[in-house]
Amino acid sequence: MSVAVQPRQRVATLPRLLPPAGADASLGAHIERYGHLPGLRGEGRALISAVEASGLRGRGGAGFPTHLKLAAVAAGRSPIVVANGIEGEPASHKDSLLMQINPHLVLDGAAAAAACVGARTIVIAVNRSATSAHASLAGAIAERAGAGSHAQFELVTPPDRFVAGEETALVQWLNGGPAKPAFVPPRPYERGVRGRPTLVQNVETLANIALIARHGPDWFRELGSESEPGSMLVTLGGAVGRPGITELESALPLRAALERSGDSDGAARAVLVGGYFGAWVPLVSALDAPLSEAGLRPLGVSLGARSLTVLPHATCGVVETARLAAYLAGESAGQCGPCVFGLRAIADAIGSIAACEPGANDALRRLRGVAPQVTGRGACAHPNGATRLVASALTVFRDEFAHHVAGHCTARSFEPVLPIPAGRAEWR
Secondary structure, rough: OOOOHHHOOOOOOOOOOOOOOOOOOOHHHHHHHHOOOOOOOOOEEEEEHHHHHOOEEEOOOOOOOOHHHHHHOOOOOEEEEEEEEEEOOOOOOOOOOHHHHHHHHHHHHHHHHHHOOOOOOEEEEOOOOHHHHHHHHHHHHHHHOOOOOOOOOEEEEOOOOOOOHHHHHHHHHHOOOOOOOOOOOOOOOOOOOOHOOEEEEHHHHHHHHHHHHHHHHHOOOOOOOOOOOOEEEEEEOOOOOOEEEEEEEEEEEHHHHHHHOOOOOEEEEEEEEOOOHEEEEEEEOOOOOOHHHHHHHHHOOOOOOOEEEEEEEEHHHHHHHHHHHHHHHHHHOOOOOOHHHHHHHHHHHHHHOOOOOOOOHHHHHHHHHHHHOOOOOOOOOOHHHHHHHHHHHHOOOHHHHHHHHOOOOOOOOOOOOOOOOOOOOOOO
8 A cells, every 4th residue: 555654744743643732623623734645445464564564553452463464354245333432441541542532533534444344334332421522533533424425323322330441342242231241252343233243443453544544554663662663642641730631652661651750759669550450669679661562571561551659758658559469359340259269368468467467467368379370260361460569560560569467567658559440331
């Protein structure tokens, strides 16, 4: 596929995905900013090749090579595209912001993906609680229809549950079932929504496809590393100067990312990498690590939801982890015994330790014994993610666990750092 690169956007600078603060989100302003999406009729295979050459990987958590998913769905008959904007991760808000302030780039990406695989139906899935993103997308879809677009966009709002954005859970909900992960195979690319081959792709990934369609793979590779090129949206929280969403080049060292956010007050001790399915890492060990899968692998962590939460020294890592463990236990889909009972046992044990109860030493032994029995035992990744988080806390906050077992907590602040959603939505 031949892509005409616009010289004014050729320079490898940021932001690419996020428009300037307060920018007009209308279709006219979008075209002025990015230019028209090239005509892709009959060019689907060529665009898949361009995505492959770009090295784009999914921005939703798993980091799967995007071109492989496109090619797999394109091989089926009557496929459907699902733009996954479900952000069940409480510590991440990047997708909601992208859909809110740059809805037309997401729609462009969904349309380009549909051209890649030969789909006519495009479903856009947004959290029910993401009302601003929903309104922005609804307005953008209506604006396109008024401008004569024939793209068939369907905007839907699955329930706000932690696992509702997992692709099999989303497909099951779209087929009229609960938003719970399904036992596989078949995978969605084989038989998904309405029994048809389905591409479930994160909205940030789709927005990047729209940019690659405009500017080509070489432009995309001007940022990032050879193995993980491009830019990415990251949610920074906790003890940082300016919490919020930022766009960074892939493989930027964590130290540089924190400096760009205004750094912190210097009173930080650990960072939760990858959200609630991620892991705690001592901040001093992570500062020079590149923010990429390859760069974080030596630390035993992954980018995951691309959420980075810096824990202040004054806050207790045991207490924070206990809060997260209780939340994750409550978010079990209830389909597997090891997840239902194992995660509750883990949450109860670490909760007892966090409260410095008299039996905290026994609770610590139970915690160390139960966690390995839960890992790898569920139908989805939920128990694996929860136990990964707790296992990292046992290592990083070893001294704090010892203090709690001895009957006291050394924290100077009990102000919660990591957000826990209030209430629980239904599964349908």
